Amino acid sequence: MSVHAQEASLTARESDPRVMGWMQGVPPAPDKRISVAAGDFFAFPKSRWSVCHMRELFPTIEVSRGIGAPVPLDYVPHHEFADIRAEIDALTFTPMDGDEEMTWAESLAANYTDGILILHKGQVVYEWYSGCLSETGQHAMMSMTKSLVGLLAEILVAEGRLDDDAPVTDYVPELADTAFGSASVRQVMDMTTALAFDENYDDPNADIWAYSAAGNPLPKPPGYDGPIGYIEYLQTVERDGRHGVAFGYKTINTDVLAWIVARVTGMTYTQALSDMLWSRMGAEQSAYITGDAVGTPFAGGGMSAGLRDLGRLGLLLLNEGVINGERLFPADVVESIRAGGSRRAFARAGFDTLAGGSYRSMFWVFHNDNGAFAARGVYGQTIYVDPAAEMVLVRLASYPKPKNALIDPTSLPAYQAVADYLMSSRSKYP
Amino acid sequence: MSVHAQEASLTARESDPRVMGWMQGVPPAPDKRISVAAGDFFAFPKSRWSVCHMRELFPTIEVSRGIGAPVPLDYVPHHEFADIRAEIDALTFTPMDGDEEMTWAESLAANYTDGILILHKGQVVYEWYSGCLSETGQHAMMSMTKSLVGLLAEILVAEGRLDDDAPVTDYVPELADTAFGSASVRQVMDMTTALAFDENYDDPNADIWAYSAAGNPLPKPPGYDGPIGYIEYLQTVERDGRHGVAFGYKTINTDVLAWIVARVTGMTYTQALSDMLWSRMGAEQSAYITGDAVGTPFAGGGMSAGLRDLGRLGLLLLNEGVINGERLFPADVVESIRAGGSRRAFARAGFDTLAGGSYRSMFWVFHNDNGAFAARGVYGQTIYVDPAAEMVLVRLASYPKPKNALIDPTSLPAYQAVADYLMSSRSKYP
Structure with missing residues (x-):
C-alpha cells in the first residue's frame, strides 16, 4: 500500500463534498455545517468543501479581472478532444515510491484532484472537474499564491524598477532591525534568508501558527498580546545563521516581498497584481x-482562483510573457525563473521528491530534461510548466494531508507521462 | 439650513474616503485603519469607505455572473453625452422640505453620492463616480437587496412555481409555530405581516440588533445564548396583531421569502439569483x-454590486423582463410590482416622504403620474424606474445617516426634474 493510500481513510469518491453533503439544504443539517467557529473547516474531509469556499469563511480582497470581455482559451477541435482524453486517461506510469503502475485516470482519484487542465501548444487538450470545483468556481491556491508575488517582483526587476541585489531596507526601512535588515531582495525572492522561524505545520508551537494568529482577520481572542496583522509580525523576525547559504521554505519571505512590491508600485499588492x-x-x-x-x-498563501485562469498564468509562463497575442512582461522574467536558483542551497532543505531541483523567485525548478518549473501549494496544487513539451498543466486538489511529498510520487511521474505523450503521440494531430 | 446639512459635520468632499486617507499606505497608519474589530466601520465618515469594501470586512458568498462575455451597456453618442451631462447638471428643483432651489449637480454632493447612472430609452445618458466607487467597484446595496428577493418570488409566481396566496408553511413548515405560520406568501412579499419585531435602528434594544447578532458570521461572544444564524432567529418570531392590515417594514420578511425561494428552486437563494x-x-x-x-x-440587506449591473436590473424592470434582446422573465412580473400594494396599509406606516405610495414584492411604488417604482436602501441607495420617462436611475450613496426620509427631499424632486428633462428636452436628440 502506498503512502497516499495509508494517509486517508476515505477515498476521493467517498470524501467528495457532494457525497458528504456539506452545506447542503436550507439550512444545512447541524452535522453537515462547516464554519470557522467550529475550527475544523480545513480538517479532512471538510477541507474538500472549504478549498472552494474560502471567501465564505473569511473576509477577502478582490483581485479584479476588470470588466472587459474574457478571452476564451483555445481548445483542440471537438472530435480530437475525446480521443486525446481517452489516450491520456489510459497513460500509465510508475509512482516515485516504486509502487505498482498506475493509470493517469487512477492518479486523479489517488490525488483527490478537484480540477485539472492541460494545455498543449496553447490549446486545451484535457479539462476535468470533480468534488467542489466547476468551471465557474474558485479554488484555494495555497502556496501557489507565492509564485505570483515572485512573478511580479521579477517583472519589476526586468522593468528596472526593482533592484534584486539591493538590501530589503532600500524599499522597506521598517525591517531594518529584523532578520530582513541584513538580507538582499534576491535572498528574499529565493528564500535563502536565514530566519528564526519554524514552519513545521505538524508542530502546534511552530512560529507559523503565531504568524497565522497575527494575520487572522477575526477579532483576537481575550488575552492575545501578539502582533496584529502580518506586517507587525514581520517586524519581529530575528536572524538565525547566515543569509544566502541554504534554501529555507518560509512563508514570511513572500509577505516581505509583497510589501516590497507594494512600495515599488505605490499600490497595494492586490491592486498591483x-x-x-x-x-x-x-x-x-x-x-x-x-x-x-x-x-x-x-500574499504567502491566501489566494483563490479559477482553474482556467491559472491555465492562463501557465501560458504566460510557457510563452515568456505573451498571451492572446499581447506581451504583458519582458521575456527576461521567465528566463530568470526558469534558470533556477542555487541547487546547492536547495539540497540542504531536504525536499526528497524534488532532488536536484532549486527554488527561484517563489517558483520550484526541477532541472529535468524538459526544463520544467512549477508553482506549488500544499494539498496538491500546481501550475506545472514543461517548455520542452510545450505543456501547461494545472491541478487543484484537496489531498487529505498537506505535504506535497506525499502527493508527488503519483503526480510528477504522471506529468512526465503526459509530457512524453504530448511530445510523441500528439504529433499525429496536425 | 436643510435637514441634510444639519445632520453631517463633514461635507461630501471633506468626508471623501480618499481625502480622509482610510486604508491608504502599506500598512495604513493606525488612525487610518478600518476594521470590524474596532466596531465603528459603519459610522460616518468611515462608512464612506466601508460601503465599497464589505467583502474585506466580512465573509461573503459570490453571486456569479458566470464566465461569458459581458454585454456592454448602450451609451448615447459621445458628442451628445457631454451636452446632456451639462444640461442635467444645471437642472434645478425645489427640495421637498421647501428649501431653496438646488441644481442637480449640487444634489449629488448634498446626498453624499458615490455613483449615479441614468439610462434613457435604454441608453446611458449620465454616469458619475465619486468617493470610494469606480466602474470596477462594488457598493453595498443595503435594502435594495430585498427587491431582488421580491423579484425572484414574482418570477416564480409568474412561472406558476410559487403560489403567493398559499400559506408560508406550504413551503417552509419549520415556521408553523411562528408569526409566519399564519401568514400567506403574499403578506410576506408585501410586508403586511404582523410581527413582534422592532426595527428601529436608533434603539439599541430593538429586535433588529438581536437579529443582526444572530446573523453575524463571526464567532459569538462569550455568554451569547441567542439563535445562531438568520434561520434559527426566524423560527422565534411571534405575531403581534393581524396580518394583512398594515405595512410593516421588517427585514425578517425578506429572509423568510428568500427561504421560500430556496425551497421552490431547490437551490440556495444565492444560486437561484x-x-x-x-x-x-x-x-x-x-x-x-x-x-x-x-x-x-x-437576503434582507447584505448584497454589494457594481453600479452598471444595477442599471441592467433597472432596464429589466423598465422593459418588463427583456434585456439585450432576450426575455428573462414574463412581463406579468413587472406588471404585478408596478401595480403596487395596498396604499391603505402603506399609509399606516408613516413614510412621510413617500405619501400616497405603496410597497409591493419588496419594491416601493410611488403611484405618481409617471408610474415610478424603486428599490431603495438606507444611506441613499436606489434603483428608480420611471416608465413614463423611459428612465432608469441608479444612485449609490453613503449619506451620514441611514434614514432615506432625510435624503428623499433632495432626491425624489431631483429625479422628477431629470425625468421631465428627458421627456421634453431630450426630444431634440433623434
Whole structure:
C-alpha cells in the first residue's frame, strides 16, 4: 500500500463534498455545517468543501479581472478532444515510491484532484472537474499564491524598477532591525534568508501558527498580546545563521516581498497584481485573497482562483510573457525563473521528491530534461510548466494531508507521462 | 439650513474616503485603519469607505455572473453625452422640505453620492463616480437587496412555481409555530405581516440588533445564548396583531421569502439569483452577499454590486423582463410590482416622504403620474424606474445617516426634474 493510500481513510469518491453533503439544504443539517467557529473547516474531509469556499469563511480582497470581455482559451477541435482524453486517461506510469503502475485516470482519484487542465501548444487538450470545483468556481491556491508575488517582483526587476541585489531596507526601512535588515531582495525572492522561524505545520508551537494568529482577520481572542496583522509580525523576525547559504521554505519571505512590491508600485499588492496581470490576461473570473485585520493580503498563501485562469498564468509562463497575442512582461522574467536558483542551497532543505531541483523567485525548478518549473501549494496544487513539451498543466486538489511529498510520487511521474505523450503521440494531430 | 446639512459635520468632499486617507499606505497608519474589530466601520465618515469594501470586512458568498462575455451597456453618442451631462447638471428643483432651489449637480454632493447612472430609452445618458466607487467597484446595496428577493418570488409566481396566496408553511413548515405560520406568501412579499419585531435602528434594544447578532458570521461572544444564524432567529418570531392590515417594514420578511425561494428552486437563494438573473443579464461583475455562520445569505440587506449591473436590473424592470434582446422573465412580473400594494396599509406606516405610495414584492411604488417604482436602501441607495420617462436611475450613496426620509427631499424632486428633462428636452436628440 502506498503512502497516499495509508494517509486517508476515505477515498476521493467517498470524501467528495457532494457525497458528504456539506452545506447542503436550507439550512444545512447541524452535522453537515462547516464554519470557522467550529475550527475544523480545513480538517479532512471538510477541507474538500472549504478549498472552494474560502471567501465564505473569511473576509477577502478582490483581485479584479476588470470588466472587459474574457478571452476564451483555445481548445483542440471537438472530435480530437475525446480521443486525446481517452489516450491520456489510459497513460500509465510508475509512482516515485516504486509502487505498482498506475493509470493517469487512477492518479486523479489517488490525488483527490478537484480540477485539472492541460494545455498543449496553447490549446486545451484535457479539462476535468470533480468534488467542489466547476468551471465557474474558485479554488484555494495555497502556496501557489507565492509564485505570483515572485512573478511580479521579477517583472519589476526586468522593468528596472526593482533592484534584486539591493538590501530589503532600500524599499522597506521598517525591517531594518529584523532578520530582513541584513538580507538582499534576491535572498528574499529565493528564500535563502536565514530566519528564526519554524514552519513545521505538524508542530502546534511552530512560529507559523503565531504568524497565522497575527494575520487572522477575526477579532483576537481575550488575552492575545501578539502582533496584529502580518506586517507587525514581520517586524519581529530575528536572524538565525547566515543569509544566502541554504534554501529555507518560509512563508514570511513572500509577505516581505509583497510589501516590497507594494512600495515599488505605490499600490497595494492586490491592486498591483490586478493591474499588472489579472486584468490584462483575458481572465474569466476575478480572483480573491484573504487578508489580515488591517487589510494586508496574505500574499504567502491566501489566494483563490479559477482553474482556467491559472491555465492562463501557465501560458504566460510557457510563452515568456505573451498571451492572446499581447506581451504583458519582458521575456527576461521567465528566463530568470526558469534558470533556477542555487541547487546547492536547495539540497540542504531536504525536499526528497524534488532532488536536484532549486527554488527561484517563489517558483520550484526541477532541472529535468524538459526544463520544467512549477508553482506549488500544499494539498496538491500546481501550475506545472514543461517548455520542452510545450505543456501547461494545472491541478487543484484537496489531498487529505498537506505535504506535497506525499502527493508527488503519483503526480510528477504522471506529468512526465503526459509530457512524453504530448511530445510523441500528439504529433499525429496536425 | 436643510435637514441634510444639519445632520453631517463633514461635507461630501471633506468626508471623501480618499481625502480622509482610510486604508491608504502599506500598512495604513493606525488612525487610518478600518476594521470590524474596532466596531465603528459603519459610522460616518468611515462608512464612506466601508460601503465599497464589505467583502474585506466580512465573509461573503459570490453571486456569479458566470464566465461569458459581458454585454456592454448602450451609451448615447459621445458628442451628445457631454451636452446632456451639462444640461442635467444645471437642472434645478425645489427640495421637498421647501428649501431653496438646488441644481442637480449640487444634489449629488448634498446626498453624499458615490455613483449615479441614468439610462434613457435604454441608453446611458449620465454616469458619475465619486468617493470610494469606480466602474470596477462594488457598493453595498443595503435594502435594495430585498427587491431582488421580491423579484425572484414574482418570477416564480409568474412561472406558476410559487403560489403567493398559499400559506408560508406550504413551503417552509419549520415556521408553523411562528408569526409566519399564519401568514400567506403574499403578506410576506408585501410586508403586511404582523410581527413582534422592532426595527428601529436608533434603539439599541430593538429586535433588529438581536437579529443582526444572530446573523453575524463571526464567532459569538462569550455568554451569547441567542439563535445562531438568520434561520434559527426566524423560527422565534411571534405575531403581534393581524396580518394583512398594515405595512410593516421588517427585514425578517425578506429572509423568510428568500427561504421560500430556496425551497421552490431547490437551490440556495444565492444560486437561484445567479441562475435566474445575474448570470443571464450580461453583467460586468459578479455581485456578492454577506452571510451568517451557517451559510445563509443575508437576503434582507447584505448584497454589494457594481453600479452598471444595477442599471441592467433597472432596464429589466423598465422593459418588463427583456434585456439585450432576450426575455428573462414574463412581463406579468413587472406588471404585478408596478401595480403596487395596498396604499391603505402603506399609509399606516408613516413614510412621510413617500405619501400616497405603496410597497409591493419588496419594491416601493410611488403611484405618481409617471408610474415610478424603486428599490431603495438606507444611506441613499436606489434603483428608480420611471416608465413614463423611459428612465432608469441608479444612485449609490453613503449619506451620514441611514434614514432615506432625510435624503428623499433632495432626491425624489431631483429625479422628477431629470425625468421631465428627458421627456421634453431630450426630444431634440433623434
